[in-house]
Amino acid sequence: MTTEDLKNITANFIVDARGTACPGPLLAAKKAIGEIESGEIMEVLSADEGTKHDIPRWCEKMSHEFLGFVDTDSYTRLFLKKA
C-alpha cells in the first residue's frame, strides 16, 4: 500500500504504544488484537526504533497482514490487518 493509502486508513482500533517500553508494545498489540474482528485494521503508534521492527515480525508470527507504516515528526504509525 502506498503512503497515501495508509494515511487515509481509519483503523478499527488504535494502540498507543508510545509511552511504554519493551515488551510493552508487543503486549499491548496482543491484547488489542483480541478486541477486533478478523479482517479489521489495527494501528499501532510507536516512538521507538525497536517497536518499528518488532511489529512487522509479530505480524509474521501471528499470521496477520502487515500493511505498512507512516512516519510523522515524532512517531510512527504502523498498520496491520487481523488474519
Next chain:
Amino acid sequence: MSMELENQVKKLEDQLKKLQSTQPKDQISIIVFSGDLDKVLASMIIATGARAMDTEVKMFFTFWGTTMLRDKNKSPKGKDFMSKMFGFMLPKGSTKLKLSKLNMGGMGTAMLKGLMKKKNVSSLEDLIKIAAEMGVEINICQMSMDLMGFKKEEMIDYPNIKYVGVGSYLSDAGESRVQLFI
C-alpha cells in the same frame, strides 16, 4: 494403478506423521540461574514477549534465580541454623536483587530502577504479574530449595508453580524450539 497410488499416499502420510512428532514445539525454555536484577529482568522481558507472540514459555528457576521468587512478606518458621543463615544472606525477593555490574553499594541498582520508572519500563514486579496473567509457566528447582533451605511457604503466590528436578527441565527443553540459560 489406484492401489499403488493409495499405498504411496499412505506411506507418505505415515512419514509425515513421524516427522511432525519430532518437530520442536513453538515453545521457549528458560533456565534462570542468576539472581542478578539485570539478568532476571531480561529473562522476564523475554518470557512475556514470547507470550505476546503466542509462544509457550517454561521457566526453570535454579540456584540464585530462586531468590527472585521469595516473598518478602513471608517468614516461615522451623528452619535450621544453616538455612536461617542462607535466608538472611541471600536477597529476599525481587525487590532486593542487585545489578550484576555497577551495583556500587546499591547506588547503581537504585539508579537503574529510577531510570526504568522514568522511561516507563515495567518493573520486575510488574513483569512477574504480567507473566502470571499471560500463562508463563514457572518451575522451581527442588534441589536448590533444599540446598539454600528455602521453604515452599516463603515463595510468592504464582499460579501453578511446581517444584521439579532437572529431568523435568530437560524434558521441557527437549521439546522447545529455543533454550536459554540466564
